[in-house]
Amino acid sequence: MNDRQSDSGPPITNVHTAIYTFPTPDPEADGTLQWNATTAVTVTLEADGRTGLGWTYSSPAAAAIISHHLAGVARQHPAFRIAEAWEAMHRAGRNYGTKGLYLQAMSAMDIARWDLTARLREIPVSALAGGRCRDAVPIYGSGGFTTLTDRQLEDQVHLWRSIGATGMKIKVGEAWGTRPERDLQRVQRLRELAGPHADLMVDANGGYTIGQARRIGHALDDLGVTWFEEPVSSDNPDGLAVLRQTLRCDITAGEYAADLYDITALLLAVDCLQLDATRCGGYTGFLRGATLAASRNLDISAHCAPALHAPIATVVPNLRHIEFFADHARLEPELVDGAATAHDGHLHPHAAIGHGLTLATSAEHHRVGQ
Ligand SMILES: [Mg+2]
Numbered sequence: 088m089n090d091r092q093s094d095s096g097p098p099i100t101n102v103h104t105a106i107y108t109f110p111t112p113d114p115e116a117d118g119t120l121q122w123n124a125t126t127a128v129t130v131t132l133e134a135d136g137r138t139g140l141g142w143t144y145s146s147p148a149a150a151a152i153i154s155h156h157l158a159g160v161a162r163q164h165p166a167f168r169i170a171e172a173w174e175a176m177h178r179a180g181r182n183y184g185t186k187g188l189y190l191q192a193m194s195a196m197d198i199a200r201w202d203l204t205a206r207l208r209e210i211p212v213s214a215l216a217g218g219r220c221r222d223a224v225p226i227y228g229s230g231g232f233t234t235l236t237d238r239q240l241e242d243q244v245h246l247w248r249s250i251g252a253t254g255m256k257i258k259v260g261e262a263w264g265t266r267p268e269r270d271l272q273r274v275q276r277l278r279e280l281a282g283p284h285a286d287l288m289v290d291a292n293g294g295y296t297i298g299q300a301r302r303i304g305h306a307l308d309d310l311g312v313t314w315f316e317e318p319v320s321s322d323n324p325d326g327l328a329v330l331r332q333t334l335r336c337d338i339t340a341g342e343y344a345a346d347l348y349d350i351t352a353l354l355l356a357v358d359c360l361q362l363d364a365t366r367c368g369g370y371t372g373f374l375r376g377a378t379l380a381a382s383r384n385l386d387i388s389a390h391c392a393p394a395l396h397a398p399i400a401t402v403v404p405n406l407r408h409i410e411f412f413a414d415h416a417r418l419e420p421e422l423v424d425g426a427a428t429a430h431d432g433h434l435h436p437h438a439a440i441g442h443g444l445t446l447a448t449s450a451e452h453h454r455v456g457q
Contacts, residue, residue: 090135091207096167101133102158104150106456109418115232118260118294125414127422132199134166139203140444141195143365147456152192167204173197173371186345190368197369206441212398219401223433230413231257244280251432254286260294267303274310288314295319297326304334312336327356342390350376354383359407363390370399377403394419394426394444397436421449
């Protein structure tokens with residue numbers, strides 16, 4: 088039996104990180120944060136002459152965590168030992184905090200290992216994860232930053248309609264919930280642009296108080312909004328749960344969940360659990376989180392990173408959709424080759440070996456470090 092046929096696989100011989108920064112066309116903001124660029128930290132794992140790629144949208148500090156803390160751990164576990172390596176990386180972070188930045192770095196490592204293992208076995212990651220239950224994955228359009236002009240919002244909605252997305256999400260909670268009238272005006276504008284049959288979705292990024300969110304939520308219900316994301320902070324699951332019992336629209340959260348403890352805290356607070364494989368422990372954490380959500384009859388929705396989520400989302404029975412987030416949808420074709428294309432309201436991931444994504448030569452223009 089050779090390395091590739093064993094259940095351990097060949098040793099990891101190289102771990103390489105890179106940092107890429109993609110400026111946004113204009114400064115952007117949601118209810119509680121402003122930004123003018125997106126940073127992707129990639130990691131490449133090598134074994135037996137093959138490479139696997141993972142990344143996270145994070146701080147350049149994630150690359151330092153990989154170099155200082157995770158690369159050495161990775162080398163101690165042969166390529167196919169995905170679960171064993173996950174546990175070892177998690178334990179190695181005990182004294183630094185096993186959430187946030189550390190888990191983002193770990194997520195990139197885990198995704199790279201899934202890709203590497205699948206490539207060495209010459210199968211898609213979906214086959215490694217048990218096989219597809221769907222070939223195309225529903226998406227919804229997402230962006231609608233509070234900084235957009237009317238014309239820019241119109242352009243985004245036009246793009247979402249052109250790819251067949253029927254769900255469309257904009258940011259509300261502008262300036263920490265201090266401009267509620269403008270929030271509601273922008274939702275009305277979205278309805279005009281999206282048409283009477285679109286699913287209107289909003290994301291307050293935790294910008295409202297509970298009382299505010301209840302009052303605005305009733306107005307959103309009247310406007311036909313079906314999705315109210317993080318009306319209050321996701322660190323306040325009790326607040327989310329109160330709103331879930333009060334409002335007609337779905338209450339959703341989960342994008343910052345790092346582990347099963349975080350997810351468990353949200354299960355009775357949301358109607359749909361959001362999970363981000365680049366933050367919650369990679370494909371391993373994503374699949375475990377989806378299973379936990381299924382135990383409460385909840386759908387999950389993948390947060391951001393559509394290129395990375397599409398291949399693994401094909402295997403999740405309780406998946407509602409993937410967020411086709413404007414910033415990531417724009418940069419991912421520059422970062423990687425092989426991203427699934429969007430049409431008919433779905434992403435259609437190729438049945439490629441691994442996750443099918445490799446660093447694009449165009450990414451080099453955006454590389455700022457390693
Ligand atoms: Mg959000």
